[in-house]
Each structure stands twice: as structure tokens, then as C-alpha cells.
Amino acid sequence: MSQAEPARRPAGRPRGALLSRERILEAAFALSDERGGDFTLAALARTLGVRPQALHHYFATREELIAGMRGRLTLRIGEHGFDRRPWHEAILAWARAYRDTLGRHPGLIAALATLPVAGEPESMADYERIAAAFRRDGYPDHLVVPALVAVESFVIGSALDAATPPDNLRPTDPPRAPHLAAVEAAAREHAEREGRSVTETTFEFGLTALVAGLRRAEEG
């Protein structure tokens, strides 16, 4: 956290550009790695050694910057073979990668989740590939968006859940919530035996249940 010299730069155009959209986004991701990171432009500017106003030269608003980050995230999540695997297989891999990527940038989840609009081209390209896979596999047209959005909603909700303290549901006063205490302990022991966290097993369990349910809806 100890900031190196603020490196007071003189006013006026520097000899070479100090920033670029690329460089800003990179630093933004580095900043969002930290949990407590409030994700302010000021903090971002600090890590880049510039004043906050300089960022507005590349991203008009904070929102635009975050939209840019989401676009990059989409690229990081990757393809996952929607073009060569059944949608219900590919979407499992996609959802896992999506959640992992969000989990790697906990400081970003809240900012992303509250971003009013998607609409950047990378996401559109991603959705297009996914929609194509659903249709190829005969999924009913009018259910593709619901199915896709359902999975994404679950992923984002799970990522938010994962960002909360792990013993969220552990009763502070177990005798007053005996059933909850029992099932919480059982979940913890089960996860431990599998060498995973409760949030991980929860995500995996919910994801497979959801996708299984979406497949049945296809048939029925």
C-alpha cells in the first residue's frame, strides 16, 4: 500500500503518452485484485502515477472504464467450445470460468454487478456464439435468452455470495437456530472432505442443478 513518490510531473503534454486505454485497464485489473479495493478512479490514478483527471482523457466516465473492464473480462473468460460441444457442456465450462474470473477480481464484482448497461461488443460477440450453440442443438428460440440470462444471473449472484465472509450462514447463537447450525456444519464438513470451500461446492451444486433443470425444460 505504501505509495512510491507521487512523482510530481510538470503541467503540459509529456514527451510520450504516459497512459493508454490498455495500460489503464491493466492497472484497473491489478487494483481490483485486492479485496478491499473500493475501485475509485483516484486510487487507480495513484497506482498509475497520474492525477485522476488524466483518466478522463481515455474513458469519459467511471462507468465507461468499468464497461471496458467487462469487455476484457469477457475475453478472459474465453470460448469454451460452444462451437463444438453441446450447449449444456460448454455452458458449464463457461459459467465456471466466469465465476473464477470474477473471483479473481473481488473488488470488481460489485462495480460490475451495479453497472447499468452491458452492450460492449466483446460481450455481444460472446452471447452470439452462445446463442448459436443453443439453436444448433435445437433449444427453443424463445427460451435461449431466459436460459442464458438465468445462468449468468446465477454466476453473478454466486460471485457476490463468494465475496461475503465464508461463515455468513453460521448462526451466531447456534441454540437459537439448531437446524441451520446443523446443515451449515454438515455443508462445511462435506466441503472439507472434498478439499473445497463451501462456496465452491455450493456453486458447483447449484450450477449443475440449474443446467440440468434447463435441459429438462428443453424436453418438456
Place this chain on the structure above:
Amino acid sequence: MSQAEPARRPAGRPRGALLSRERILEAAFALSDERGGDFTLAALARTLGVRPQALHHYFATREELIAGMRGRLTLRIGEHGFDRRPWHEAILAWARAYRDTLGRHPGLIAALATLPVAGEPESMADYERIAAAFRRDGYPDHLVVPALVAVESFVIGSALDAATPPDNLRPTDPPRAPHLAAVEAAAREHAEREGRSVTETTFEFGLTALVAGLRRAEEG
């Protein structure tokens, strides 16, 4: 938005308390009804006719206030008969009420979603009732928390989705995303025929799929 007189009050203790936790929470919910509401203590204080510092007398921090709101939300969501109906029926009603309640306070969703910790007693009591129903119906102990958290994650993710512009997935340039454009249009037409919004049909479809999947996991 036009604020009535700021009603400049003199310093010193008023004859009767102007505020109470109750009154503050009520005004907080009223404020969160508005979509654009950024949910600042300053805005809240304005509607209450006091200075922002006065709020700290009842809630130490902004976080504590929002935790209080979540507690009240839990009460509003209500019981939904976990004590007399099978978990998979009651949880559908619970999830719908949960989402409706969040939807009625769009300004609150982001604040709630980014709240680091739950842990207030109302939520605990709610979870306890739900956990009891799962156990009564023979759901495996170690899967109760995963199932419950999965539904809640889906609800919160869906509420966030519902807070985004409705034509989120509508391609800006349809020819570049023909599949997406087709399924998005199909979803819209289908929802329209049912007299509901796409987000509503999406939520309902995803919810029933998820709960169906959770029931199957119980058997298998």
C-alpha cells in the same frame, strides 16, 4: 425532487426526538423506491429534514443502516409456509417474493448486493425456518445450505439483471449477431404474448429450472 424548506433547526437537543431507527428505515425504503437513487446518507438526511450527522446517532455507519434495511426486507418477504408446504413449493413463493421485494426497491439492490456481511437476526430466523423445512422433507443435510444459497444467489443475480435496461441483450448491430437477434426477438414476443416482461419470464423460467434441478439432486 424539489426539496421543501431545509427548515434550518437550531443546534441543541430538540424537544422531542426528530428521528428513530424506525423512521429512518422507513424513509430509507421510500428513497430506495426511486431507481436513480444513489442511496446516500446525505440524500436520506435531506428527506428527513436533518443533517447527515444526525443519522449516525442511530446507525453507526452506512453499512449498519443497510444491514438494518436488509433485516426489514426479510420481514417483508414473509413466511410463505415453509412450515406446512414442501420446501420446493415454499421456496418458489419465497424466491418470487424476494425478487418482487428487491424489484420494488431498485435503488437498494446494489447496496444490498455489495454489503459484505449478513448476520442480522431476522435473516437468521428466516434461514432457520427454511433449513427446518428442508430437513423435515428429508433433504440431505450437507446439501441444504448449497440449495438455499443457490436459490438466493439466483434471486439476487436476477434482481441485478432486472435493474439493468430491458434491452440489454438486444444487439446494437443485428446483422453482426443474427442468432442473438433472433432469440432475443423470440423471447420478447413470447413474453409479450404472456403479458409479462422478458426479465419476468426469464426469472420464472430460471427459477423453476433451478428448483427442479435441486429436487433431482435430492433423489440422485
Place this chain on the structure above:
DNA sequence: ACCTGAACACCGTTCAAGT
């Protein structure tokens, strides 16, 4: 006990410089 004013350390954003 319950409010205010003053103050602090922040924000995001705009705009007029300076090179």
C-alpha cells in the same frame, strides 16, 4: 440524549491552462 456547525479526508468530473 439528540441535534447542529465545523471540519476532515475523501470522491467523480469539468475546465482552463501549459507544452
Place this chain on the structure above:
DNA sequence: ACCTGAACACCGTTCAAGT
């Protein structure tokens, strides 16, 4: 074109009053 300083309108929170 690309940065800074100054400035604006905000935040949440603390603290010393005042009654």
C-alpha cells in the same frame, strides 16, 4: 494531443459544541 492545477459539487464520518 495529453497532462496538470484549480475548482465544483458532492460523499461518509468525527467531534466539539448547544440545549
